[in-house]
Amino acid sequence: MKPVSPDLPLATDTTVGPVTRPTALAHVHHTVVSCKQCPRLRAYCTQVAREKKRAHRDETYWGKPVPGFGDPDARVLLVGLAPAAHGANRTGRVFTGDGSGDFLMAALHRTGFASIPTSQRADDGLRLDGAYILAAVRCAPPDNMPSPDERARCLVHLDAETRALPHVRVVVALGKVAFDAWLQLLQHRGTRIRPKPVFGHGVTVRLPGPAGCVLLGCYHPSRQNTNTGTLTPPMMTTVFRRARRLAGLRTT
Numbered sequence: 001m002k003p004v005s006p007d008l009p010l011a012t013d014t015t016v017g018p019v020t021r022p023t024a025l026a027h028v029h030h031t032v033v034s035c036k037q038c039p040r041l042r043a044y045c046t047q048v049a050r051e052k053k054r055a056h057r058d059e060t061y062w063g064k065p066v067p068g069f070g071d072p073d074a075r076v077l078l079v080g081l082a083p084a085a086h087g088a089n090r091t092g093r094v095f096t097g098d099g100s101g102d103f104l105m106a107a108l109h110r111t112g113f114a115s116i117p118t119s120q121r122a123d124d125g126l127r128l129d130g131a132y133i134l135a136a137v138r139c140a141p142p143d144n145m146p147s148p149d150e151r152a153r154c155l156v157h158l159d160a161e162t163r164a165l166p167h168v169r170v171v172v173a174l175g176k177v178a179f180d181a182w183l184q185l186l187q188h189r190g191t192r193i194r195p196k197p198v199f200g201h202g203v204t205v206r207l208p209g210p211a212g213c214v215l216l217g218c219y220h221p222s223r224q225n226t227n228t229g230t231l232t233p234p235m236m237t238t239v240f241r242r243a244r245r246l247a248g249l250r251t252t
Protein backbone atom coordinates (compact mmCIF):
# COMPACT_ATOMS: atom_id res chain seq x y z
CA MET A 1 0.00 0.00 0.00
CA LYS A 2 1.35 3.42 -0.92
CA PRO A 3 1.84 5.98 1.82
CA VAL A 4 -1.03 8.43 1.82
CA SER A 5 -2.20 11.44 3.73
CA PRO A 6 -1.46 11.19 7.46
CA ASP A 7 -4.86 12.72 8.17
CA LEU A 8 -6.45 9.93 10.18
CA PRO A 9 -8.65 11.62 12.77
CA LEU A 10 -9.93 8.32 14.14
CA ALA A 11 -6.66 7.61 15.86
CA THR A 12 -5.09 11.02 16.16
CA ASP A 13 -7.81 13.60 16.70
CA THR A 14 -7.44 14.98 20.20
CA THR A 15 -9.89 17.84 19.92
CA VAL A 16 -12.29 15.89 22.10
CA GLY A 17 -10.62 15.34 25.46
CA PRO A 18 -11.48 12.77 28.11
CA VAL A 19 -13.47 15.24 30.20
CA THR A 20 -15.71 16.33 27.34
CA ARG A 21 -15.98 12.97 25.53
CA PRO A 22 -19.17 11.71 27.24
CA THR A 23 -20.75 15.05 26.40
CA ALA A 24 -19.56 14.74 22.80
CA LEU A 25 -20.99 11.23 22.55
CA ALA A 26 -24.27 12.34 24.10
CA HIS A 27 -24.47 15.11 21.53
CA VAL A 28 -23.78 12.66 18.69
CA HIS A 29 -26.42 10.26 20.03
CA HIS A 30 -29.00 13.04 20.16
CA THR A 31 -28.17 14.01 16.58
CA VAL A 32 -28.44 10.39 15.39
CA VAL A 33 -31.74 9.69 17.13
CA SER A 34 -33.38 12.82 15.69
CA CYS A 35 -32.05 12.34 12.12
CA LYS A 36 -34.62 12.25 9.32
CA GLN A 37 -32.39 12.42 6.26
CA CYS A 38 -33.61 9.19 4.63
CA PRO A 39 -37.40 9.27 4.17
CA ARG A 40 -37.58 5.66 2.91
CA LEU A 41 -35.80 4.28 5.99
CA ARG A 42 -37.60 6.49 8.47
CA ALA A 43 -40.94 5.39 7.01
CA TYR A 44 -39.93 1.73 7.15
CA CYS A 45 -38.74 1.89 10.78
CA THR A 46 -41.92 3.67 11.83
CA GLN A 47 -44.09 1.15 10.02
CA VAL A 48 -42.27 -1.82 11.60
CA ALA A 49 -42.59 -0.19 15.02
CA ARG A 50 -46.31 0.29 14.51
CA GLU A 51 -47.12 -3.14 13.05
CA LYS A 52 -44.66 -5.15 15.23
CA LYS A 53 -43.95 -8.86 15.17
CA ARG A 54 -46.39 -11.17 16.90
CA ALA A 55 -43.80 -12.25 19.48
CA HIS A 56 -43.26 -8.62 20.52
CA ARG A 57 -46.76 -7.23 20.11
CA ASP A 58 -46.94 -6.05 23.74
CA GLU A 59 -43.69 -4.12 23.53
CA THR A 60 -43.06 -0.51 22.60
CA TYR A 61 -40.67 -0.45 19.68
CA TRP A 62 -37.86 2.11 19.56
CA GLY A 63 -38.51 2.84 15.88
CA LYS A 64 -35.84 5.57 15.60
CA PRO A 65 -32.22 5.68 14.37
CA VAL A 66 -29.91 3.72 16.68
CA PRO A 67 -26.71 5.29 18.09
CA GLY A 68 -23.60 3.36 19.11
CA PHE A 69 -23.00 1.69 22.44
CA GLY A 70 -19.99 0.79 24.56
CA ASP A 71 -16.84 2.02 26.25
CA PRO A 72 -15.98 5.70 25.51
CA ASP A 73 -12.31 4.73 25.99
CA ALA A 74 -12.55 1.82 23.54
CA ARG A 75 -9.49 0.80 21.58
CA VAL A 76 -11.52 -1.60 19.46
CA LEU A 77 -14.42 -0.37 17.35
CA LEU A 78 -16.93 -2.81 15.85
CA VAL A 79 -18.87 -1.59 12.85
CA GLY A 80 -22.02 -3.46 11.84
CA LEU A 81 -24.35 -3.04 8.88
CA ALA A 82 -27.63 -1.60 10.18
CA PRO A 83 -30.23 -2.25 12.91
CA ALA A 84 -32.45 -5.28 12.45
CA ALA A 85 -36.15 -4.44 12.04
CA HIS A 86 -37.20 -6.42 15.13
CA GLY A 87 -33.82 -6.29 16.87
CA ALA A 88 -32.19 -2.91 17.47
CA ASN A 89 -35.13 -1.09 15.84
CA ARG A 90 -37.22 -2.63 18.62
CA THR A 91 -34.85 -2.38 21.60
CA GLY A 92 -33.02 0.85 20.70
CA ARG A 93 -29.55 -0.63 21.34
CA VAL A 94 -27.30 -1.76 18.53
CA PHE A 95 -27.00 -5.58 18.14
CA THR A 96 -29.64 -6.13 20.79
CA GLY A 97 -32.77 -8.26 20.71
CA ASP A 98 -32.02 -10.83 18.02
CA GLY A 99 -29.83 -13.85 17.30
CA SER A 100 -27.06 -11.76 15.76
CA GLY A 101 -26.71 -9.76 18.95
CA ASP A 102 -26.47 -12.89 21.10
CA PHE A 103 -23.92 -14.50 18.76
CA LEU A 104 -21.81 -11.34 18.76
CA MET A 105 -22.06 -10.78 22.50
CA ALA A 106 -21.09 -14.39 23.27
CA ALA A 107 -17.90 -13.85 21.27
CA LEU A 108 -17.22 -10.50 22.94
CA HIS A 109 -17.77 -12.11 26.34
CA ARG A 110 -15.38 -15.00 25.55
CA THR A 111 -12.71 -12.51 24.58
CA GLY A 112 -13.10 -10.20 27.58
CA PHE A 113 -14.93 -7.29 25.99
CA ALA A 114 -18.47 -7.90 27.30
CA SER A 115 -19.73 -8.37 30.86
CA ILE A 116 -22.43 -10.87 29.86
CA PRO A 117 -22.74 -13.32 26.93
CA THR A 118 -26.14 -12.17 25.66
CA SER A 119 -27.69 -8.97 24.32
CA GLN A 120 -31.45 -9.10 24.62
CA ARG A 121 -32.68 -5.87 26.18
CA ALA A 122 -31.33 -2.35 26.52
CA ASP A 123 -31.70 -2.60 30.31
CA ASP A 124 -29.94 -5.95 30.75
CA GLY A 125 -26.90 -4.41 32.48
CA LEU A 126 -24.48 -5.30 29.68
CA ARG A 127 -21.23 -3.36 29.82
CA LEU A 128 -18.45 -3.30 27.27
CA ASP A 129 -14.83 -2.85 28.28
CA GLY A 130 -12.39 -1.74 25.61
CA ALA A 131 -14.92 -2.01 22.79
CA TYR A 132 -17.58 0.17 21.20
CA ILE A 133 -20.21 -1.01 18.71
CA LEU A 134 -22.08 0.98 16.11
CA ALA A 135 -23.66 0.45 12.70
CA ALA A 136 -22.65 1.98 9.39
CA VAL A 137 -26.32 2.83 8.77
CA ARG A 138 -28.44 3.78 11.78
CA CYS A 139 -31.94 2.99 10.51
CA ALA A 140 -33.26 -0.50 9.81
CA PRO A 141 -33.50 -0.94 6.03
CA PRO A 142 -35.97 -3.19 4.16
CA ASP A 143 -34.32 -6.55 3.40
CA ASN A 144 -31.30 -5.43 5.45
CA MET A 145 -30.05 -3.52 2.43
CA PRO A 146 -29.61 0.25 2.53
CA SER A 147 -29.17 1.98 -0.83
CA PRO A 148 -25.79 3.51 -1.77
CA ASP A 149 -27.28 6.98 -1.19
CA GLU A 150 -28.52 6.03 2.27
CA ARG A 151 -25.13 4.58 3.15
CA ALA A 152 -23.38 7.72 1.98
CA ARG A 153 -25.80 9.96 3.89
CA CYS A 154 -25.25 8.10 7.16
CA LEU A 155 -21.47 8.49 6.98
CA VAL A 156 -21.84 11.82 8.76
CA HIS A 157 -22.86 9.96 11.93
CA LEU A 158 -20.04 7.42 11.61
CA ASP A 159 -17.65 10.32 11.28
CA ALA A 160 -19.01 12.24 14.25
CA GLU A 161 -19.29 9.28 16.61
CA THR A 162 -15.80 7.96 15.89
CA ARG A 163 -14.29 11.41 16.35
CA ALA A 164 -15.61 11.18 19.91
CA LEU A 165 -13.68 7.91 20.40
CA PRO A 166 -10.06 9.05 20.21
CA HIS A 167 -8.46 5.87 21.60
CA VAL A 168 -9.63 3.49 18.88
CA ARG A 169 -6.74 1.58 17.31
CA VAL A 170 -8.51 -1.36 15.68
CA VAL A 171 -11.68 -1.32 13.61
CA VAL A 172 -13.47 -4.65 13.14
CA ALA A 173 -15.82 -4.42 10.15
CA LEU A 174 -18.66 -6.92 10.46
CA GLY A 175 -19.37 -7.61 6.81
CA LYS A 176 -18.58 -6.00 3.47
CA VAL A 177 -20.93 -3.03 3.83
CA ALA A 178 -19.24 -2.01 7.07
CA PHE A 179 -15.77 -2.63 5.61
CA ASP A 180 -16.50 -0.43 2.60
CA ALA A 181 -18.16 2.21 4.77
CA TRP A 182 -14.99 2.54 6.79
CA LEU A 183 -12.86 2.94 3.68
CA GLN A 184 -15.35 5.49 2.38
CA LEU A 185 -15.12 7.42 5.63
CA LEU A 186 -11.32 7.49 5.40
CA GLN A 187 -11.58 8.76 1.85
CA HIS A 188 -14.03 11.42 3.02
CA ARG A 189 -11.42 12.44 5.58
CA GLY A 190 -8.76 12.72 2.90
CA THR A 191 -7.06 9.35 3.36
CA ARG A 192 -6.87 7.38 0.11
CA ILE A 193 -5.86 3.76 0.21
CA ARG A 194 -4.73 2.24 -3.07
CA PRO A 195 -5.27 -0.40 -4.20
CA LYS A 196 -8.64 -0.51 -2.47
CA PRO A 197 -8.65 -3.43 0.02
CA VAL A 198 -11.13 -6.19 -0.65
CA PHE A 199 -13.30 -7.45 2.19
CA GLY A 200 -12.80 -10.97 3.48
CA HIS A 201 -12.99 -12.74 6.82
CA GLY A 202 -9.67 -12.22 8.58
CA VAL A 203 -8.43 -9.62 6.11
CA THR A 204 -6.10 -7.18 7.87
CA VAL A 205 -5.42 -3.71 6.51
CA ARG A 206 -2.85 -1.51 8.19
CA LEU A 207 -4.17 1.98 7.72
CA PRO A 208 -1.88 4.94 7.21
CA GLY A 209 -1.32 7.36 10.03
CA PRO A 210 1.07 7.82 12.95
CA ALA A 211 -1.02 5.72 15.34
CA GLY A 212 -1.05 2.71 13.01
CA CYS A 213 -4.75 2.00 13.03
CA VAL A 214 -5.77 -1.42 11.70
CA LEU A 215 -8.93 -2.52 9.88
CA LEU A 216 -9.98 -6.15 10.33
CA GLY A 217 -12.61 -7.91 8.24
CA CYS A 218 -15.03 -10.32 9.92
CA TYR A 219 -18.13 -12.01 8.52
CA HIS A 220 -21.33 -10.45 9.81
CA PRO A 221 -23.06 -12.57 12.51
CA SER A 222 -26.27 -12.69 10.47
CA ARG A 223 -28.51 -15.69 10.83
CA GLN A 224 -27.65 -16.64 7.27
CA ASN A 225 -23.94 -16.78 8.11
CA THR A 226 -24.21 -18.40 11.53
CA ASN A 227 -26.84 -21.00 10.58
CA THR A 228 -24.85 -22.18 7.60
CA GLY A 229 -21.51 -22.35 9.42
CA THR A 230 -20.06 -19.60 7.24
CA LEU A 231 -19.28 -17.88 10.54
CA THR A 232 -18.67 -20.06 13.60
CA PRO A 233 -18.01 -19.03 17.21
CA PRO A 234 -14.30 -20.00 16.99
CA MET A 235 -13.91 -17.89 13.83
CA MET A 236 -15.27 -14.83 15.58
CA THR A 237 -13.24 -15.51 18.72
CA THR A 238 -10.07 -15.62 16.64
CA VAL A 239 -10.81 -12.23 15.07
CA PHE A 240 -11.58 -10.59 18.41
CA ARG A 241 -8.47 -12.05 20.09
CA ARG A 242 -6.48 -10.67 17.21
CA ALA A 243 -8.16 -7.30 17.65
CA ARG A 244 -7.15 -7.28 21.31
CA ARG A 245 -3.52 -8.05 20.48
CA LEU A 246 -3.37 -5.40 17.76
CA ALA A 247 -4.97 -2.85 20.10
CA GLY A 248 -2.44 -3.59 22.83
CA LEU A 249 -5.06 -5.07 25.15
CA ARG A 250 -4.35 -8.04 27.39
CA THR A 251 -5.61 -11.21 25.71
CA THR A 252 -7.88 -13.59 27.56
Ligand code: SF4
Residues within 6 Å of the ligand: 032, 035, 036, 037, 038, 039, 041, 042, 065, 137, 138, 139, 150, 153, 154, 157
Ligand atom coordinates in the same frame (compact mmCIF):
# COMPACT_ATOMS: atom_id res chain seq x y z
S1 SF4 B 1 -29.96 6.06 7.86
FE1 SF4 B 1 -28.64 7.55 8.89
S2 SF4 B 1 -28.74 9.39 7.64
FE2 SF4 B 1 -30.49 8.11 7.07
S3 SF4 B 1 -32.18 8.80 8.40
FE3 SF4 B 1 -31.21 7.08 9.41
S4 SF4 B 1 -29.71 8.06 10.78
FE4 SF4 B 1 -30.28 9.59 9.26
